[in-house]
Structure formats: structure tokens, C-alpha cells
Amino acid sequence: MAIISNAVTMADAGAFSASLGSMTLIKTLTASNSATLSFVHGSGGVVLDNTYPIYKFEFINIHPSGSGSEFQVGFRDGSTAYDATNTTTIWYAYNFENDAGTAFEYNTSEDNAQVAGFAKITGAAQIGTDNDESGSGEMFLFNPSSTTFVKHFISNVNYVSDDGDTHFVTNHVGGYCNVTAAIDAVQFKLDTNNIASGVIKLYGIKDS
Amino acid sequence: MGVISNGTTLLDAGAIDSGVPTGAMTLIKTLTASGSSTLSFVHGASSVVLDGTYKQYLFKFINIHPASASKFEFNFTIDSGNNYNVTKTSTTFGVFHTEADNSASLAYKTAHDLAQGTGNQILSVHGDVGTANDMSFCGTLRLFDPANTTFVKHFMATSNFVDNGPTSMNPFVAGYGNTTSAINGVRFAMGSGAIASGQIKLYGIK
Numbered sequence: 001m002a003i004i005s006n007a008v009t010m011a012d013a014g015a016f017s018a019s020l021g022s023m024t025l026i027k028t029l030t031a032s033n034s035a036t037l038s039f040v041h042g043s044g045g046v047v048l049d050n051t052y053p054i055y056k057f058e059f060i061n062i063h064p065s066g067s068g069s070e071f072q073v074g075f076r077d078g079s080t081a082y083d084a085t086n087t088t089t090i091w092y093a094y095n096f097e098n099d100a101g102t103a104f105e106y107n108t109s110e111d112n113a114q115v116a117g118f119a120k121i122t123g124a125a126q127i128g129t130d131n132d133e134s135g136s137g138e139m140f141l142f143n144p145s146s147t148t149f150v151k152h153f154i155s156n157v158n159y160v161s162d163d164g165d166t167h168f169v170t171n172h173v174g175g176y177c178n179v180t181a182a183i184d185a186v187q188f189k190l191d192t193n194n195i196a197s198g199v200i201k202l203y204g205i206k207d208s
Numbered sequence: 209m210g211v212i213s214n215g216t217t218l219l220d221a222g223a224i225d226s227g228v229p230t231g232a233m234t235l236i237k238t239l240t241a242s243g244s245s246t247l248s249f250v251h252g253a254s255s256v257v258l259d260g261t262y263k264q265y266l267f268k269f270i271n272i273h274p275a276s277a278s279k280f281e282f283n284f285t286i287d288s289g290n291n292y293n294v295t296k297t298s299t300t301f302g303v304f305h306t307e308a309d310n311s312a313s314l315a316y317k318t319a320h321d322l323a324q325g326t327g328n329q330i331l332s333v334h335g336d337v338g339t340a341n342d343m344s345f346c347g348t349l350r351l352f353d354p355a356n357t358t359f360v361k362h363f364m365a366t367s368n369f370v371d372n373g374p375t376s377m378n379p380f381v382a383g384y385g386n387t388t389s390a391i392n393g394v395r396f397a398m399g400s401g402a403i404a405s406g407q408i409k410l411y412g413i414k
Contacts, residue, residue: 175368
């Protein structure tokens with residue numbers, strides 16, 4: 001912005017620039033019975049390169065179209081497939097609404113060991129399908145454009161499961177894409193069924 | 209600031225700032241390792257702000273790569289970096305899974321917690337950060353209200369790293385600096401050897 005009075009420039013463009021904060025919303029995708037939701041660098045206004053050293057995805061009320069669904073993430077490392085090899089850890093804690101059971105444990109049946117495919121970011125039980133049931137959480141992806149290091153990611157998703165009695169689950173996943181190629185796209189989906197509704201937001205955390 | 213032209217106030221003081229969303233997360237300082245024995249953020253030094261300006265501070269670790277396999281650690285100072293020896297009590301647990309799929313666990317790590325200890329707090333619980341060219345440590349550390357002179361100083365850290373296994377490690381560290389003095393600096397280092405490369409960014413959360 002410039003302020004000019006009687007042809008005299010009193011303030012040049014940029015003189016009033018203010019810090020706009022370090023977390024920038026890049027893209028919001030809203031599910032509507034969607035098989036997948038994909039964030040592809042250079043497509044639909046998505047930025048997923050070295051513009052930011054850290055990216056954050058937020059999941060808001062991911063609601064499956066049918067029962068038995070687990071939420072997953074896949075990473076693209078050069079081809080069109082979301083098949084970047086990854087190794088993950090996955091653990092959870094849960095508590096039943098009827099207080100019938102609790103758990104705090106590693107989930108060996110849901111982790112990945114050098115899998116060229118999707119990684120589960122929920123998994124202790126399936127996300128519920130009652131109208132008020134959903135999953136919400138976040139995932140950080142570190143330095144996806146690095147061509148030196150593996151690509152670390154950390155996620156935490158809370159959800160309501162109606163797998164058996166209704167219960168709350170907090171699910172934690174850590175891992176890395178064991179590739180030195182840049183990750184230029186991330187795709188989310190349910191292992192079965194569609195994402196009936198829900199929002200995923202992609203933020204960039206600024207470098208400077 | 210006000211902008212006045214021919215006696216007419218065009219903009220009042222604060223008019224521009226009030227209309228521009230400034231965000232809730234502000235990058236304060238980036239430190240880049242290059243064979244560095246330590247990386248330190250001290251209030252008032254090199255433009256670092258670590259006082260009552262923000263109620264929460266967030267450190268981000270981006271591809272911390274050690275010169276030799278070692279643990280990634282931190283400590284606090286209350287005397288502007290003269291001593292890094294704040295008393296701390298913490299919990300440390302972590303999850304790991306080998307690439308070979310022959311071992312996986314979620315476990316508390318008693319050897320890495322502190323009970324009124326003044327030494328460094330280990331962040332890479334359960335293992336050493338690996339040294340292969342593509343191995344590194346990434347994560348976050350939150351420090352709450354470090355300038356408070358009434359309460360202890362809480363911190364929470366989550367990260368992911370690769371050890372030489374190779375194994376994916378996902379540690380969780382939480383605790384508090386058991387001091388009512390203001391914390392005015394944080395220092396990061398490897399347990400032994402230097403930080404060959406990597407960045408640490410300090411943000412203030414409004």
C-alpha cells in the first residue's frame with residue numbers, strides 16, 4: 001500500500017507491512033462422500049515443496065460412509081502413485097463410554113515396516129458411523145522436499161469408535177518415508193468406504 | 209502512527225495494525241547447526257525473545273543430524289546462559305519399530321527421565337539418533353510461560369527419529385523445570401559429539 005498526498009508519496013508500498021504470522025493456511029479440502037482427498041503440489045493452489053520446512057494437516061470430523069473404516073495416509077515420491085516406502089509406529093489409548101475397558105498399548109498389527117503403501121493413522125478400532133461420531137486430529141510432515149533425509153511425520157487422531165461398545169480412542173503414529181526423493185503429494189483415505197464428510201486443512205509453517 | 213494530510217487525519221495510530229491479522233504464531237529465531245557443539249536460545253541475545261512476551265514458546269527441530277550416534281538433549285538456564293542446570297522432573301516414554309519388523313514396543317524409559325535432576329533432558333528417548341546420511345531427528349518442544357515467577361515451568365516434546373537400527377523411534381517427553389525463577393534460555397546439544405547439521409526454530413505463540 002502507498003499513501004500519496006498532493007502527489008507526495010508519504011509511505012511506500014510495503015511500509016506498513018505487518019508480520020502475518022508463521023502458520024499459513026494453504027488449502028482446505030472438504031469431503032463429500034470422497035474416496036480420497038489429495039494435496040498435490042502445484043495443483044489446486046497446493047504448495048508442498050521447500051516453501052515451508054514443516055507442513056501441518058488438520059483433520060476435522062472425518063466421518064466414514066460405512067463401518068469398519070480406518071483412516072490412512074499415503075505419500076507420493078516422484079511417480080503418480082502414493083507408494084513411498086514407510087516405517088511407522090502406532091499406539092493408542094482407549095476408554096469405553098460404559099467404562100467396560102481401557103487400554104494403552106502398541107498395535108503391532110497396524111504398523112508398517114518398509115511398506116510401499118499407505119500408513120494407518122487410526123487403527124485400534126474403526127471410526128464410528130453414528131451421526132455424531134467422527135475422527136479429528138493433526139499430522140506434521142517435516143521437510144518433505146529434502147533430497148538428503150528421510151521424511152518424518154507425526155500424527156495424533158482422536159476418534160469415537162463403535163467397534164464393540166462405543167469408546168474414545170486417541171491414536172498416535174510416528175514414522176518416516178524411507179526415501180530421499182522429495183515428497184510432493186499426500187493423500188488421505190479410508191481403507192474401506194468413503195469419507196462421507198469432514199475437512200482436511202493443510203498449513204505451512206513459515207521458514208522466516 | 210497517524211497519517212495526517214492538510215490537517216485531516218487519514219489514518220489513526222494503530223489503524224493499520226488493527227486491520228491486519230497478524231497470526232498467532234511468530235517465528236522468533238532460526239539456528240542452523242554446522243558441526244555445532246550446542247545451539248542456544250538466550251533471551252536478549254541475537255534477537256531472541258524468551259520472556260513474558262509470549263505465554264507459550266514452541267521449538268521445532270528439522271533434520272537434526274549428529275556427527276556421531278548420540279542422544280539429542282536440552283537444558284534450561286535462569287541466568288542468561290551462564291549455567292544450564294535447572295532442576296527438572298520428567299516422564300519419558302516412546303514407541304519404536306524396526307525396519308526389519310522384528311521388534312516393536314511402547315514402553316516407559318526410566319533411564320531417560322529425571323527426578324529433580326539438573327542435567328540435560330534427553331529428547332531422543334529409547335535410542336541414539338543415527339548417523340547414516342539420511343537419518344535425522346524431527347519434532348517439537350513446547351515451553352509454557354517461562355517468565356512466570358510463581359509456577360514451575362512445564363514442557364512437552366514429541367518427535368520422530370531414526371536410529372542406526374534402522375528403527376523408527378517416536379518419543380514423548382513431558383515435565384517441568386522445578387523453579388519459580390524465570391527461564392530465560394534453552395540450550396540443545398547431543399549427548400556426545402556435535403550437531404553436524406539441522407535447524408532449530410523458536411516460535412512465540414500469542
